[in-house]
Amino acid sequence: MAKSAKRSVDRRGFLRGAAVGAAALVTQPSVALPRQQEPPARPAPATPSSAQLGADTEPVPSSGRSRIVEHPGSDFMVDVIKALGFEYAAANPGSSFEGLHESIINYGDNKTPELLTCCHEESSVAMAHGYAKIEGKPMLALVHGNIGIQHASMAIYNAYADRVPVYIIAGNFRDAGIRPNGVNWYHSAQDMAGMVRDFVKWDDEPASLSAFAESAVRAYKIAMTPPAEPVLLVVDHDMQLKAMPQANVRIPRLTMPSFPAGDQAAVREAARLLLAAENPRINAGRLARTPNGITLLVELAELVQAAVNGGGDRVNIPSRHPLAGNGSGQADLILNLEVQGGGGPGGPAGARAPNAKTISISALDLYIKSNLQDFQHMADVDLAIAADAEATLPALIEEVKRQLTADRKRALQDRGAKLAEVHGQARGVAKEGAAYGWDASPISLARLSAELWAQIKNDDWSLVSWQGFISGWPGRLWNIDKHHQYIGGQGAGAMGYGAPAAVGAALANRKHGRLSINIQTDGDLNYAPGVLWTAVHHKIPLLTVMHNNRGYHQEVMFVQRMASERNRGADRAHIGTTLREPNIDYAKMAQGYGMHGEGPIADPKDLAPAIKRGLELVRKGEPALIDVVTQPR
Amino acid sequence: MKTTLSILVAIACVMASSSGAMAQAPAPAAQTSAAAAGNAQAGKDLYLRYSCYACHGYAGHGGAGARLVPSRMPLPSFTAYLRSPRQMPPYTAKVLSDAQVADVWAYIQTLPRSPAAKDIPLLNQLLSEK
Numbered sequence: 001m002a003k004s005a006k007r008s009v010d011r012r013g014f015l016r017g018a019a020v021g022a023a024a025l026v027t028q029p030s031v032a033l034p035r036q037q038e039p040p041a042r043p044a045p046a047t048p049s050s051a052q053l054g055a056d057t058e059p060v061p062s063s064g065r066s067r068i069v070e071h072p073g074s075d076f077m078v079d080v081i082k083a084l085g086f087e088y089a090a091a092n093p094g095s096s097f098e099g100l101h102e103s104i105i106n107y108g109d110n111k112t113p114e115l116l117t118c119c120h121e122e123s124s125v126a127m128a129h130g131y132a133k134i135e136g137k138p139m140l141a142l143v144h145g146n147i148g149i150q151h152a153s154m155a156i157y158n159a160y161a162d163r164v165p166v167y168i169i170a171g172n173f174r175d176a177g178i179r180p181n182g183v184n185w186y187h188s189a190q191d192m193a194g195m196v197r198d199f200v201k202w203d204d205e206p207a208s209l210s211a212f213a214e215s216a217v218r219a220y221k222i223a224m225t226p227p228a229e230p231v232l233l234v235v236d237h238d239m240q241l242k243a244m245p246q247a248n249v250r251i252p253r254l255t256m257p258s259f260p261a262g263d264q265a266a267v268r269e270a271a272r273l274l275l276a277a278e279n280p281r282i283n284a285g286r287l288a289r290t291p292n293g294i295t296l297l298v299e300l301a302e303l304v305q306a307a308v309n310g311g312g313d314r315v316n317i318p319s320r321h322p323l324a325g326n327g328s329g330q331a332d333l334i335l336n337l338e339v340q341g342g343g344g345p346g347g348p349a350g351a352r353a354p355n356a357k358t359i360s361i362s363a364l365d366l367y368i369k370s371n372l373q374d375f376q377h378m379a380d381v382d383l384a385i386a387a388d389a390e391a392t393l394p395a396l397i398e399e400v401k402r403q404l405t406a407d408r409k410r411a412l413q414d415r416g417a418k419l420a421e422v423h424g425q426a427r428g429v430a431k432e433g434a435a436y437g438w439d440a441s442p443i444s445l446a447r448l449s450a451e452l453w454a455q456i457k458n459d460d461w462s463l464v465s466w467q468g469f470i471s472g473w474p475g476r477l478w479n480i481d482k483h484h485q486y487i488g489g490q491g492a493g494a495m496g497y498g499a500p501a502a503v504g505a506a507l508a509n510r511k512h513g514r515l516s517i518n519i520q521t522d523g524d525l526n527y528a529p530g531v532l533w534t535a536v537h538h539k540i541p542l543l544t545v546m547h548n549n550r551g552y553h554q555e556v557m558f559v560q561r562m563a564s565e566r567n568r569g570a571d572r573a574h575i576g577t578t579l580r581e582p583n584i585d586y587a588k589m590a591q592g593y594g595m596h597g598e599g600p601i602a603d604p605k606d607l608a609p610a611i612k613r614g615l616e617l618v619r620k621g622e623p624a625l626i627d628v629v630t631q632p633r
Numbered sequence: 634m635k636t637t638l639s640i641l642v643a644i645a646c647v648m649a650s651s652s653g654a655m656a657q658a659p660a661p662a663a664q665t666s667a668a669a670a671g672n673a674q675a676g677k678d679l680y681l682r683y684s685c686y687a688c689h690g691y692a693g694h695g696g697a698g699a700r701l702v703p704s705r706m707p708l709p710s711f712t713a714y715l716r717s718p719r720q721m722p723p724y725t726a727k728v729l730s731d732a733q734v735a736d737v738w739a740y741i742q743t744l745p746r747s748p749a750a751k752d753i754p755l756l757n758q759l760l761s762e763k
Contacts, residue, residue, distance in 0.1 A: 320763070431760050435750040436702070437694030444694060450755050471696060477759060553687065557697060560684045564722030569729070573684045632687050633696030 073209050074099035074240035076249060078108040080216045083251050086140045086167070088131070088507065089113040090124035092151075094144025096171025096187050099240025101142065113140055116507075116538055119530025121148045123500040125155035125230075127531070128166040130464060130501030132159075133314075133487040134508035136290055138167040138223055145172045145187035145237075146195075153196050154494050159230045160199035161374045162313070162491025163286050163338075163364075165223035166230040172205065174236040184237075192234045198371040201229035209239065210249045217252045226259050226289070226363040226388040262361060262385040262392035269383055270335070270359050271399035275408060277333035279415075280306040281326065281351075284316035285339035285362075287389050291483040294318070296393035297337070303400050305416035306335070312467060313488035318481030320427070322420035326351060336360045337389040341376025357382040361389040361396075374492065430476035441602045442629045445547065449473035451608050452517060452545065455615055459515040461485065464505035465498055469521050469554070470547055471633050484514065495552075496527030499544075503535045506542035506623075515618060518544045520625075522579060522586065523552040533593040535623040543618045544625040545611070546586050548600065549632045551578035556632070590625035599627025670708055671732070676740030679733055688721065693744040702744045711738045 118124040121143045128139035159166045173179045173188040193203035202222045206212040219231040307327025310316040330353040365386035434446035466489035490497040506516035560573035590597025614624040688698025715724045750756040
C-alpha cells in the first residue's frame, strides 16, 4: 500500500507536474499529497495545494534590495551577438535563457537578431542549417538547458555531418548553491555541452561576461573556418540576469583567417597528374562554399576537359554544363574535392581503371573526431592535399595554365567534345525517361518536377530540399547553375531535417527576393510539422509541394528486401513503414497552422493549376502547401 | 538505418537510369495473348500486396527498380528472373507460386504505355531548352 501511494505521488509530481508543483513538494513537505489514501484505480488529477499555487503565482519574497536590474549581463551578450552580425535567433522558449530572450526582444529591439518562434529545438537548429547553406554564415539558435539541447541534438548532428556552421547558445543554471529546488535542476548540468560534444566543433561555458565575449567571437571564427561546423556556448542563467559590471567589457574584433590552401609543391603535382591523364574525372562533394566555388570548378574542368560528378550535396557545377556527369569509360585519374571517404567496400569500382591515381583535396584531413563514424572509409589516395578545396582551386588553376602546352590543349579540346556528347545523351535519356508514367496516378516525380520547372524557370528560384528521395528529377530536368539553387541533403541522413531546413533556407532567400521551392517528403514533415506555423508567423515565402508517398518509403523497400532474402515473402513490408489508415491530410495540416493548403492531388491534370495557385501566394510573400500524392520514387 | 539512405538512393538512381535503354520499345504482340496465362486482377492484388510498386512504381514506370512497361520479358524469363534476380529481392516458389508469378506478369501486361517525350508538350519544351 505504501509503495502504491508513493508511486501515485511520483506520477503526480512528475507527469502532471508543473515545475512549481515539484518544487512545492520538496520545499513544503507538510502540504504534500496525503500518504495513506487508498490509491484510486486511475490516478486522479492532482489538485494543487494553496502552497503550490502560491509558489507558482505569487511574487518571490523580497530580499530587502531592489529587484530591478536595468543593465543586465544579457544586454551585453546581445551587444556581442549584434557585433557578430547574426540576422536571426531561432528559439523555442526556455527559462534557462530567459534573460537573453528578453534582452534580444527589448534591449536589442528584436532586430539583428530577430527572434524566430520555433515549435521544437530540432526545428530551430535545422532552420539554422538551411539558412547557412543559402546565406553562407550561421544563424543563432537558442536552446533550453539539457532538454532543449537533447531535442536539438539530431539537428546538430546533421549540420555537423553536412559541414555547416550553426551557432548554438544554451542556458544553464550553473550555480547549484543558488538554484531553487524543482525543475531547474533538470535543466542544469555540470558539463552541458558534453551530450553533443562529439558533433560540435567547439564548445565553451564562459564564467564571466568578458569570457563570454571572447568565447563568442572565437566560436564564430571556429564555426566558419573550413571545415565549417556547429559550435555551442553554454551561458549561465545567473550571469544573464546579474547587473553589468561598471567597467567596460571588451568585445574582441573578429578577424577571419585566410582559409587553408594547398601546399605549392603538392598543387604543382596535382596539375601535372591532371594534364597527363587520358580520362580524368573530378568528383565534387561539399566543395562550393560560395558561388565562386562553382566558377572556379568550371574553370578548372574546362582547362583540363574533365568530366565532373557534381555530387548531391552542393551546386558545384551547372547541371547543363557539357562536362557535368561521369563521362564515359574508366577514369585513370580521379580528383576528389571535399569528398568524404572513398575506397572501401561498395565503391563504384567499374568506373575506375585498376591503375587509376587519386588526388584528394579536403579540409576534412585537418579535422576528425573519434566517436561517431561519419568520416567513412580511408580514401585510397595517391596525393592527399590537406586544405580547403575552394581555397586551393585558384592555385591549382594557375598551375594547370602554367603547365598546359598548346599541343596538349588541342588534345584536351577533342576530349571535351566527346564528353559534351556523352552529357547530351544523358540529358536526352533523362528527358525520355520522364515520359514514363506521365499520366499515371499517383503522380510521377518526373512529372511533378517538370510541372514545377515550367512555372518557376523564369524566376530567381531556389530548391530548398533534397533530391535523393525524388530520384534526382530536378537535377535531371532543371537548369541548376547558381549556388543558391540547391542546398543538398540532411548530412547524417536523419529525417526531420527537410521541412525546417527548407523554412530556414527560404528565410535566407527572402531578402534576395528569391522564389523558394520545397519538395517535401511526408515522413520527414511529420517529425516536427510546427515549423509550418513558424513559416506563416514570420511570413516566410515558400512553396511546399508534398512528395506524399504515404510512407517511410526507403524503409518499405528495406523490409521488403529483408523479408524476401529470408524467403518469407514481402506482403507484410508495409507494417511499421507506411503512413496509411488513415491517410494524413497535409492540406488540412497546413490550414491548421494558418497556411494555404490544398490537396490531396492525385490526378496529374490537377497539378499545374494547383502549383499556379500556390505560386501566386508565394510570390506575394506567403507560404503555401500543395499535397501531391506521388509515386514512391 | 538512415545512414545508408544516400547510398541506396544512389544505387536506386543507377538502377533506374540503366533500365532506360529497354524502355519505350513496342511490346511483342505475342505477349498480349500470353497474358491469358495469368489472372491480371489477381496479379494486381499481388503487385500491391507484395510491394512490387515500391521499386517499380504503381504504373510500372520504374523508380528505385527497373521499368516494367512496356514489358519485353516473356513469362518464362520473368519467372526465372524473379527466382534468381541479379539486383532485386528474390521471390521463391515458397512465397510466390508459378501461378501467382503468372498473375503478376499478366497484370504488368495490362499497364498502359506512356507517350514519348516528344509527344508531351511540356517535355517537348524541355527537350528544346539549352
